[in-house]
Amino acid sequence: MNPLTSIPSHRSHAVLGLCSYTHDSAAALLIDGKLEGFVEEERLSEVKHTRAYPEQAVAWLLREAHLLPEQVDVVAYNFHGSLYFGDLAALPLHLGSGPALERARSFAKVGLRTMRRVRGLQSEFPNARVRPVRHHHTHQLYAFAASGWDRSAVLIVDSLGETQTTTIAAASCAGGGGPALKQVLTLRDPASLGYAYGAVTEHLGWRRGDEEGTVMALAALGDPARFRELFERIIPITAHGFTLHPAYFALRVLSSGHKRLRPAFAEATCLPRRPEEPLTEVHRDLAAALQEHTNQVMLHLARLAQRRTGERRLCVGGGVATNCVSIGKIIEAGVFDEVFVPPAPGDAGTAIGAAAAAHLEVSSLPLTGLTRCYLGPEYPAASIDMVRWPSLVEKPVDGDAADFLADQLAAGLIVGLFHGRVEAGPRALGNRSILASPLRSDVVEKLNAVVKFREPFRPFAPMALAEHAADYFTLDQQAPFMSTASGVTDLARTLIPAIVHANGTARLQTVTQVDNPFVHAVLAAFARRTGVPVLINTSLNVKGKPICGTPAMALDCLAESGLDALMLEERWFTK
Structure with missing residues (x-):
């Protein structure tokens, strides 16, 4: 290191x-x-x-x-x-x-x-x-400082911080000093959007605090109309934010053994689903209505933030900020000129x-370096004892590493990439990623079934050369941290339908040469070979395990999954 x-x-x-x-x-x-x-x-x-x-x-x-x-x-x-x-x-x-x-x-x-x-x-x-x-305050300060902006509104939405659940502040760096935050709205528990989303996630058979993203993906397959009126009633939007209906949501007790939903919720929707039970139409519709109403609440909070601060830019943080569909809705609405989510918006x-x-x-010294996302350990010359992985073989990289990797991806291989410093946050941003060609007709099925071992309806995010992203995606701002769902163009639907989710969006990462020179070079080389400057990018892990932070974790991932190969720095491992 x-x-x-x-x-x-x-x-x-x-x-x-x-x-x-x-x-x-x-x-x-x-x-x-x-x-x-x-x-x-x-x-x-x-x-x-x-x-x-x-x-x-x-x-x-x-x-x-x-x-x-x-x-x-x-x-x-x-x-x-x-x-x-x-x-x-x-x-x-x-x-x-x-x-x-x-x-x-x-x-x-x-x-x-x-x-x-x-x-x-x-x-x-x-x-x-x-x-x-x-x-x-820690959420607010990080979200704003990571943006690099001089001023903005800051919206934090999570499950709970002490007793706060939702806050809006006006942030500025007047006179070149450190960030100053002026609080303009505070909601306290039990008015918690994160609490509600986690409760319904658990009701649908997934782990709250971990698998809310699965519910967000499932929502695209359902009809929100079935439970639309219910969510309008149980999470009513108010002039100052929103509340939770106590007949449906239990008061929070800070202990994992306490249920979050009251019996009235199951009576109005469905019985709790066990993880091993099949998904049915009612589950898809419930997820769709939850996501639709979450979008509406988040958009309402964004509008409150604009009205109360008068700012034209918005920083969003907290666990609910990882809901890329809601962030996309805020951007689409044009409430702000630009919306920013830091690479690690959660805790x-x-x-x-x-x-x-x-x-x-x-200290009066300014904060620096907070706008970066590649901040963790790197292993440029790691010594690896391959005795632990007898099924793996190291082969030489022929020529330039970026060109070599692009060749393998263009040939249809699904490759793990372990390169440079570990990125911050829940999204793999190219340094601890699984990459694949979006031109493969079976790529989503294979990635879900034998590489990631996860639900077949879950989509995969694209990374694109920033200078060509507008040809494929409708988002009118950069997305370096894969934090927002973007609409797609007709060209994307025609050439790379594998990256388009059922709701017509894709969680986009735009890559510049400055932000990640190696990944930018891989994308450019792939584009020269295929004509498409886009790759599928998902995290280097399998379901239930964290993103691989060490060489040993990455080699385990290769050995235990359906990955075809792993590029570990500039070393090439296959089975």
């Missing part, structure tokens, strides 16, 4: 940002305001959505920066435990109500536990000031936001 930028002897402070103990653990390191590195723990531990302390991520960051734990000046944590108590008065508690009291106790318990965990970090970093940061990215917040409290 190549070391990160050397630490200057005059550095003012090192800030370590942590997302830990909830889900999607991650760590980020800022030196004098510069983001030196970031990685999600799952990419190293192989435990998807791990909630453990990000031990390996922290060790990598400190090792690469030549720091000892006692040299860390500030540890910033992405939740603020005491705020669970300060906000209890705003919770809808009713004396004599068992569920409400149980809910209050759970919030108090989590608040105390969070405070203990923050104090525990002091023993790991004995000379550091440990700074808890309000969860939505993992709050490690960066927490570190940024702590840095700005004590």
